[in-house]
Amino acid sequence: xxxxxxxxxxxxxxxxxxxxxxxxxxxxxxxxxxxxxxxxxxxxxxxxxxxxxxxxxxxxxxxxxxxxxxxxxxxxxxxxxxxxxxxxxxxxxxxxxxxxxxxxxxxxxxxxxxxxxxxxxxxxxxxxxxxxxxxxxxxxxxxxxxxxxxxxxxxxxxxxxxxxxxxxxxxxxxxxxxxxxxxxxxxxxxxxxxxxxxxxxxxxxxxxxxxxxxxxxxxxxxxxxxxxxxxxx
Ligand code: ADP
Ligand code: MG
Numbered sequence: 547x548x549x550x551x552x553x554x555x556x557x558x559x560x561x562x563x564x565x566x567x568x569x570x571x572x573x574x575x576x577x578x579x580x581x582x583x584x585x586x587x588x589x590x591x592x593x594x595x596x597x598x599x600x601x602x603x604x605x606x607x608x609x610x611x612x613x614x615x616x617x618x619x620x621x622x623x624x625x626x627x628x629x630x631x632x633x634x635x636x637x638x639x640x641x642x643x644x645x646x647x648x649x650x651x652x653x654x655x656x657x658x659x660x661x662x663x664x665x666x667x668x669x670x671x672x673x674x675x676x677x678x679x680x681x682x683x684x685x686x687x688x689x690x691x692x693x694x695x696x697x698x699x700x701x702x703x704x705x706x707x708x709x710x711x712x713x714x715x716x717x718x719x720x721x722x723x724x725x726x727x728x729x730x731x732x733x734x735x736x737x738x739x740x741x742x743x744x745x746x747x748x749x750x751x752x753x754x755x756x757x758x759x760x761x762x763x764x765x766x767x768x769x770x771x772x773x774x775x776x777x778x779x
Pocket of ligand 2: 590
């Protein structure tokens with residue numbers, strides 16, 4: 547479902563090149579809950595941004611659900627991101643001038659699929675425990691509530707895959723556990739989740755840990771990976 551082939555990413559660093567990703571090959575099956583771990587600077591966010599099409603690789607190919615996203619134009623990529631995947635960030639990225647309800651409705655405004663947007667947004671917010679707060683603005687709810695609203699928004703167009711970059715990084719343990727429970731429920735419903743985290747305890751709760759160091763995958767010992775012989779470095 548998610549497959550990368552020898553992806554590389556370089557950033558200009560003064561007059562030198564910094565290799566943020568070095569020939570990364572990963573394969574993720576449908577309905578897996580995968581944690582990408584590693585120290586700060588190991589390339590986790592860079593990898594996630596490539597998988598989400600937020601950024602483009604220098605070399606290599608990325609196929610997601612049969613779409614070769616590395617070949618898409620900027621415009622097509624933006625459309626694909628809105629309809630085919632959900633993205634959750636550490637700092638929530640909610641629009642402060644919109645209520646939680648309006649934030650969740652927003653991705654549906656850009657979707658060709660006709661839906662009762664308000665009804666669906668209310669249903670999503672209810673499902674993450676925010677039924678009472680739908681008309682509040684992000685600045686007036688807690689961090690945990692902001693992240694739950696952001697997750698509801700990421701599900702607006704019912705994407706099969708969710709990408710999350712340190713989704714619990716700004717939350718206390720209790721709120722982090724709430725988010726994890728939400729993710730488990732989504733996995734149960736058939737979604738695929740790829741979550742970047744440097745929290746070892748959280749990563750151990752997922753199905754599979756992909757560990758990165760210096761832009762490389764140094765460990766990938768998921769059950770599916772070992773069955774396919776794709777594990778190891
Ligand atoms: P992580 O998410 O694991 O902390 P990142 O993927 O953010 O790591 O960064 C990996 C490496 O790439 C780091 O050395 C970082 O400084 C560098 N890097 C990331 N983004 C940029 C950028 N936009 N410009 C230059 N260097 C970057
Ligand atoms: Mg990061």
